[in-house]
Amino acid sequence: MKIPTIILEEHHEAFIAWTLATKKGIISKRNTLLHFDDHSDLRTPLLNTAATDILAKDEAEIKAFAYQELNIDTFIIPAIYLDIIDNFIWVRRDMPKIGNFEMYIRSYNDQAKKFISDKYTPTASSSTFKTYNYSKFDFTGFKNSKFDKQADILLDIDLDYFSCCESPNKEVVMETTKQEYDDFTSNKYHTLNFTSSTVNAVQYKGSHFFIFNKTDYHYPSSRELNEVEINEQIKDLVGALELSRIKPRLITICRSRHSGFTPAHQWQMIENNLLKELDQLYDMKKMGIDF
Numbered sequence: 666m667k668i669p670t671i672i673l674e675e676h677h678e679a680f681i682a683w684t685l686a687t688k689k690g691i692i693s694k695r696n697t698l699l700h701f702d703d704h705s706d707l708r709t710p711l712l713n714t715a716a717t718d719i720l721a722k723d724e725a726e727i728k729a730f731a732y733q734e735l736n737i738d739t740f741i742i743p744a745i746y747l748d749i750i751d752n753f754i755w756v757r758r759d760m761p762k763i764g765n766f767e768m769y770i771r772s773y774n775d776q777a778k779k780f781i782s783d784k785y786t787p788t789a790s791s792s793t794f795k796t797y798n799y800s801k802f803d804f805t806g807f808k809n810s811k812f813d814k815q816a817d818i819l820l821d822i823d824l825d826y827f828s829c830c831e832s833p834n835k836e837v838v839m840e841t842t843k844q845e846y847d848d849f850t851s852n853k854y855h856t857l858n859f860t861s862s863t864v865n866a867v868q869y870k871g872s873h874f875f876i877f878n879k880t881d882y883h884y885p886s887s888r889e890l891n892e893v894e895i896n897e898q899i900k901d902l903v904g905a906l907e908l909s910r911i912k913p914r915l916i917t918i919c920r921s922r923h924s925g926f927t928p929a930h931q932w933q934m935i936e937n938n939l940l941k942e943l944d945q946l947y948d949m950k951k952m953g954i955d956f
Contacts, residue, residue, distance in 0.1 A: 667950035670916040670943075672936070675924055676706060679821060679917045680740040681731045681954050683749050684720060689956060692914045697752040697816045698741070699913070701902060702823040703888060703926070705755050705801075707782070710739035715777040716746050724955060737924055742780055745797050746770050750819070752798045754812060758826065758898065760803040770795045804898075808905045820906075820913035824935045825926040827895045829888035833925025834862055837877040841866075846873035889928055896938055903942040916949065 669691060671682045686692045700706070712734050719730060731740070744750045766784055771794045773779035785796055802810055841849075849855045849866045857864045857875065865876040890898065920936060921927040927935065943949060 667948050668913060668916055669956065670918070670947075670949040670951045671954055672951070673917055673919040673954065675921060676702075676737045676823060676919045677731050677735040677740040678954055679919065680735055680744055681728055682915070682917050683744050683819065684727050684747070685724060685954075685956055686915055687747075687749055688720060691956070692749075692819065693817060694748045695751040695817070696749060696914065697754060697812070697818045698744075698750045698821060699818050699911070700741075700753065700755045700821045700823075701826045702755065702821070702919075703757060703825045703829040704738060704823075706738040706741050707753075707755075707799075708736075708738045709742050709780040709782055710735055712743075712778040716743045716772075717777045719743070720747060737921070742770060742782060746772070746777065746780065746795055748795070750797065752800075752812070752816070754800045754802065754807075754810075756802045756804060756807045756826075758804055760801055760806070763801050763803060763806050765798070765800045768797050768799045770797070804901065804905070808908070814909045814911050818911055818913040820911070820916045821919070822902075822917070822939065823919040823921055823927075824932055824939070825888075825921045826902075827898045827935050827939075828890040828928055828931050829886060830925055830928050831886045831888050834878040834880070835925050836879050839875045839877070841873050841875055843873055846875075849875070886928075889931075892931075892934060895931070895935055899935070899939050899942050903939075903946055907946050912947070916943070916947070 669686065673679055673682070683692070687694070714730055714734060719727060722730070735743070741750070741753065745753065768782060769785045770780055770782045773781065800812065846866050849857060861877045863877070863879055865879050867874050867876060918936070918939065920932050922929060922932040
């Protein structure tokens with residue numbers, strides 16, 4: 666049986682893939698998420714739409730929810746809350762602190778919009794109370810781990826696992842009104858000063874602009890590897906999957922190129938080489954995010 670394989674531009678699109686796959690019966694509930702990424706992506710979201718309603722929505726509504734209310738690091742918690750995932754394994758090449766934890770998620774006032782997630786204690790109770798297992802491995806720890814490798818596994822690989830730009834902070838220019846420009850330049854405590862690393866206000870030919878994340882210096886990332894090192898990491902990862910006899914129910918591969926976490930000059934090379942290696946291991950059916 667071919668394994669559905671979806672290429673994502675940014676990682677919150679995995680939520681779309683998982684929910685649609687659940688609705689279409691491609692995957693069941695309570696999967697193990699095997700997440701190869703330089704980031705955990707386990708930040709809790711603050712939603713306007715109750716998470717409990719998502720699986721009842723149609724494809725267009727699910728996509729709107731993901732693009733409008735989730736971010737590239739807040740998409741996993743809602744999937745756990747919906748019981749799509751109940752075992753989360755995060756693998757980072759050189760994870761500084763490894764461990765295994767029993768965790769919980771509960772929603773504020775049982776509304777399924779604001780979430781609290783922490784290590785599990787048996788004292789909390791709520792109708793929206795969920796527990797899940799959370800494991801953190803470096804690559805060596807993953808190879809030697811004892812988790813149930815025959816479970817229903819969602820294989821999720823971010824290209825920045827192999828080479829990562831730590832702080833992309835892309836420059837953004839946004840036109841604004843003269844009033845907003847004047848408000849910003851006259852108030853050193855303006856709200857915009859706390860929403861980005863840097864904000865500059867400029868006038869040009871009678872128009873007014875905000876420039877976010879402007880910097881004259883660009884520093885190398887200590888997480889970026891060269892092509893030889895990347896290809897070694899790819900072969901190691903695919904080799905470990907083969908050795909473990911892991912056969913996922915669904916594969917998602919995230920480029921992270923628009924956010925900039927995968928270096929712009931490397932993402933295509935990483936994707937090509939990763940797919941080449943995975944094609945030798947799995948019979949993959951590459952498809953769009955809408956299946």
